[in-house]
Amino acid sequence: MKLATLQAELPNFKIRFLTDADQAELLALEQSNPEYHRQFSPNDLTLAEIHDDLTAHPDEIEAAQKQVFGFYLANHLVAVLDILNQYPERDFLFIGLLMVGNDYQRRSVGSVIATGLMKAALKSDIHCLQLTRVSADTAAEAFWKKLGFDDGDQLFLPLAENGRLAVTTMTRVLV
Secondary structure (H helix, E strand, O other): OOHHHHHHHOOOOEEEEOOHHHHHHHHHHHHOOHHHHHOOOOOOOOHHHHHHHHHOOOOOOOHHHEEEEEEEEOOEEEEEEEEEEOOOOOOEEEEEEEEEOHHHOOOOHHHHHHHHHHHHHHHOOOOEEEEEEEOOOHHHHHHHHHOOOEEEEEEEEEOOOOOEEEEEEEEEEOO
16 A cells, blocks of 8 residues: 555545654554553563564565554554555455554544545555454444444464454455
């Protein structure tokens, strides 16, 4: 996804790629949503995990297919979007994370970003968006269903503490 294409669909935000230089800012944003991290680990979120969030990708894709966008209002990071281009198929875009800072939740920020992403995806010849959400997270389920995503398969992710986390695949075909 070209930054310029996404920026054109979301002109009220300043959007830029996030890098390791943005770790502290991203850590603060993710810490404003502590319940999300607790689903994966009982431990506090660390800068090392933020680094992994910025760089980790499936082995079968190139590092350049992963992009992490920061969304700014008044020079303040209000949301992050982590995507994988052309994954799991060529005309797909996989949403690894869309997180809105706690102070900006329930103000349509997430919906506006997701809608802008869908418009930018279509302009980039992407015809399907896919993601996985924590199955027990009913708020995430309602959010994505409101945007036209449909539930798919349930999978189980291994957790560091020898547990498993149920996740549900969701898909939205773009027309």
